[in-house]
Amino acid sequence: MSDSFQRSNLAQSMKAQRAELEHALTHSPFRAHADRMIEAGARTINVLQIGWTLRVKRSCERVFMLLPELLASGERLAKDLRNLRENGQIGVSWREYIRDASQRTILLMDLLRESGDIFLEHEAAGCPPGLFYKYETIMDGRDLPIKSNFVLLRIIPPQDVTADYSRRRPFVIIPPRAGHTAGVGAHAPDSQVGVVLRQGHPVYLVGFRREPEQDQHLSYVACAEAAFVREVARRHPRAPLPAVVGNCQAGWATLVMAATNPDLTGPIVINGSPVTAVSGNIGDNTFRYIAGIYGGVWIPMFLCDLGKGMFDGANLIHNFELLNPERLFLKYAELFRDVDTARGSFLASEKWWSSFCLLHENEICWILENLFIGNRLGKNKAYLGSERQHVDLKQIRAPIVVFASHGDNVTPPQQALNWITDVYENEEEIRVRGQHIIYMVHNDIGHLGIFVSSKVVNREFRQVATTFEAIEALMPGLYEMCVKDIQEHDGRKTFSVELVERSFKDIRALNDNYRDEFPFDAVHRTSQLQAQIYHTIARPFVRAAVTSFTADASRTVHPERLSRAVISSRNLMLTGLKSMTEQVRRSRAKARVDNPFLLAEALYVQHIAEAIIFWRDLRDMIYELLFHSMWNTPFQRYFGSPYEVIPRQMTPEELRSRPDVQFALKMIATGGFIEALIRMMALLVSDRGGIRRDRLDRWSSVLTQNEPFRSVPSDRLTAITRQQTIIATLEREQAIETLPLLLDESEERRRAYLVACYIPGPIAEMSPSTIDLLLRFAQVLQQPPITADVTENPLAEMEAE
Known part of the structure; x- marks a missing residue:
């Protein structure tokens, strides 16, 4: 009776229906999903705001920091010019500077011509390793059952160095195959090879020819490197297992080799290696956004088709130089300033930097899908040989030494270290598995400086190379190697080394809470879809249109090659430059150090460099904001969620x-x-x-x-x-x-x-x-x-x- 009365009461019935509707809306799956979408959108707006704020703040701080110095230099220049005018010497100083600058211009052009000739000769010779030391070939990857273009070289010690081949640990140094030819790490006396040789260790270097073998895969490279390390160990039966040093791209390749051959090597050193290439901090590390801005793996596939199945490493060098365009400008500006003394070092570095190797399509696609886009290696989900062999980084038994730097914008510390926290559950798992992981973080050295700079090589790398036996005796765990300078009373500088036990909190403290890595899952999934569409629709027509002649022609006219070939002796417009240079050297007249026009030149170069830096910062900010606007939206987060890996703490x-x-x-x-x-x-x-x-x-x-x-x-x-x-x-x-x-x-x-x-x-x-x-x-x-x-x-x- 009461229920019938309540149903007949219109006001109470409407109130009950409203309560039921509110309850249904509040607890419906649609409302929960909408709340998550709104929360994700708010996080995206927060990321954009943080990125904008940090980059604008950094640019303003740089301007305000340099402005007093620029103004002071300008005032000093104006004062010096006034003094010259009052003394009637401004014309003399101007003529002196013009003569000096003209002679330096001729010397610079001839130096570039000589560099261009070396480039052409090196290319014609097949881009052999550009090494400072003499060497002999021990093994060739073409002679192995699984063929590759890699070779094992033994570095021949100089006459004043004696290497102990019986009991001292051999070193195997692997230079990066990142576009240029082999040579970094062994192109100067104060290099990794030089440091190890002076300590009496046998040194081997893994080089590579310019062109890969037919249908070469990364698994072929891993097999070749494993065979090389076995041969080195066989040659030194009384010595400890070989230490393997991998620089840049060779670092993660060394981890792949060690993971698939866990009992093969001694200690492993990876320098500036982007194992987790999608990591970084908001407002920084722009290089990782390029794949999301310009497209996924289909673009390298297209470039490989244009190259008849080969990817031109000059593209990698071109991208690297565009990352910091002011360094490219300063490189030649400083060469123009110091052309009288910089000839030897410039030609030595250009020999290995400006000769470009090729990568097979299988190799570059694996690298992109497993590192720079897919991040599979960092998630411990990478496979070799058509998904047949799992690359499990937890299987590595050798001690691992990781070197990174805050000044490295190609491989920041997050990309070099985050794989540790992604692969292992916690630091206790590292200890339980009996693993030794030691890392070092430099304050300001750049990417190439990690394994090229004599300062770093003679300080940090020397300490690592002399600590291997002690590291192997260390208790398993995660450590940070801290190197401190100690000034002795006699003026000599020594170093204090301490291994400090660290936790995952210390590594995560280098990150901004991983709040900007989720969009890369959507980039990865989109990249796979785009690659499938290109492979099905466009690839047959592109391959049909490309011949061996057009592939060679496209590589010849690449800006990195063409810019060097144009300034060479083959250019008829440079005929007579060599004889003119000899005359300039005989009559060389340098401007006085206190010539104010030299200060004006330096001030001009600094202004141009700062303008390029401003343009670079603006470009990077646009890249970051555009990337997160495209890929950090709630829809893209949902689209990439199947590839998302949420770490869980092991109990x-x-x-x-x-x-x-x-x-x-x-x-x-x-x-x-x-x-x-x-x-x-x-x-x-x-x-x-x-x-x-x-x-x-x-x-x-x-x-x-x-x-x-x-x-x-x-x-x-x-x-x-x-x-x-x-x-x-x-x-x-x-x-x-x-x-x-x-x-x-x-x-x-x-x-x-x-x-x-x-x-x-x-x-x-x-x-x-x-x-x-x-x-x-x-x-x-x-x-x-x-x-x-x-x-x-x-x-x-x-x-x-």
């Missing part, structure tokens, strides 16, 4: 459930002197959060020079170190309490405790936590605590006795 229970972890924890009360001492060192390193170089050297000496460690194979020591690190990480208290079970005899306990006190060094340099842990060791091992420094190796003393 402690999941970590413990791993079979290798379970086995290690079951062995907590099993072992002897070796296991006990390695466990104590793992506890000390974990407690301090890092280890200094001198302490690491002492520990490395104990492992390699003293019994009972000296007789244990290195792979066995590695397995024990991994096992004891797991125990010390997951069961710290029980690991300490069970130490007496590993050391039955009182003499063993005394020796183990003395070695544990010897490794940290003087007591005055120990942290309070280290002292407390050593006291805890003394308590559980029933040993008297030490009160004086243990300055001599206890194991060495006992062997002497």
Whole structure:
């Protein structure tokens, strides 16, 4: 009766229907989806606002920072010109400058002509490696079952350098195949090759010919590099496993080779390598937006079709130079200024920089789809050989040293390091897997300077090269290598090296919360669709229209090649330039250093460079705003969501459930002197959060020079170190309490405790936590605590006795 009455009451019925409608709208899937779309749109607006603000702020700060300097230079120039006018010397100074500038112009043109001749000769010779050192060919990729255009070269040491080929660790240096020919890292005495040679190590270099083999894939390159490293290890049976150094693009290629051959190499060094090429920060790192602005992989496919299946590496060099156009201008402006002294260094660098290699379509498409667009390698989802072989970076067993720089806008630290946090769940997984990852971040060096600059090579790379044995003795984990300059009393400069234990928070602190990487999933998916459409509709007609002649002609007229060929001896307009240059050298008259017109020239160059920088910043800002307007919309976010990978933190229970972890924890009360001492060192390193170089050297000496460690194979020591690190990480208290079970005899306990006190060094340099842990060791091992420094190796003393 009451229900009928309520239905007949119109006001109450309308109120109930309104409540039901509001509830349906509030809790409907459409409303939830609309809220998510609105939230995503708000994030996009926030990204655009942040990017605009940061770039405008940076440009304004640069202008206001340089404005006083420019004004001061202008005032000084005006003052000098007034003084010259008052003294009646302005005409003399002008004629002096004009003569100097005219002579420098002739010398510069002749230097460019000579560079053009070297370029043409190098191209005609097939672009052999541009190396400073003599070399011999050890292996050729064409002789392998899976053919490639890579070759293994042995660097012949100079007469004043002696390399130990019997016991010293060999180095295999892989230069980048990023458009130019092989040579970077070995084109000067103060290079990576020079540093390693002077330390007495055998050095090998992986070079490559200009043209790849027919149907060459990246898997062929990985097989060739693995065969080369095996050959180097075979040639040095008494030495440790070869160290492999990969620069730029060769860095991620080295990781691919090591992941597919996990027991092959010694330590790996990757310098400025874009393993996670889509990473970066808002308001910076514009290079990663190019694929989304200009299109996906279909454009390189089109260029490969125009090149008869070959991609011209000159395109990569062209893009690199356009990234910082002011550097290209300053390169020739500074060459014009220092033309009398810069000849040797300019020609040496141009030899390897201006000779361009080719890549097969299979190679460039794999690189783009797995790194620069798809980011598959950084997500640990890349495959080799037509999806047959998974490139699992977690399978790498060799220590990995990563070098990056904040001044590198080609491979910023985010692109060099984010793969660590994307591949591994957390730093504990790195320790549990027995992996060593050490990274360094320079403050301001540029991309090429990471592996070309003599300053970096003689400082950071030298420290890395001399720390390999100690790094292999280090407890597994994630570390940052900190190199500090120390000025000695006698004026010499030395370096202090410390390996500081880091967490994923430290790497993520270099990022702006990954809030601008999601659009690249939509770019990847769109790129695949565009490539399929091009392959189906346009490719047959393009391939039918291209011949070998047109492919060669298109490469010949490329701006990077044409600009060098035009300024060469083949240009009839430059006939007589060489003889004119000889006359100029005989009658060379430099302008005085205090000539004000030289200051005017420098001021003019600086103004032009700043104008180019302003145009570059404006271009980069437009790129970023356009990219996020196109690809960071709610619809594109939804379109790319199938490719989105959301990282999940591994729980402690999941970590413990791993079979290798379970086995290690079951062995907590099993072992002897070796296991006990390695466990104590793992506890000390974990407690301090890092280890200094001198302490690491002492520990490395104990492992390699003293019994009972000296007789244990290195792979066995590695397995024990991994096992004891797991125990010390997951069961710290029980690991300490069970130490007496590993050391039955009182003499063993005394020796183990003395070695544990010897490794940290003087007591005055120990942290309070280290002292407390050593006291805890003394308590559980029933040993008297030490009160004086243990300055001599206890194991060495006992062997002497």
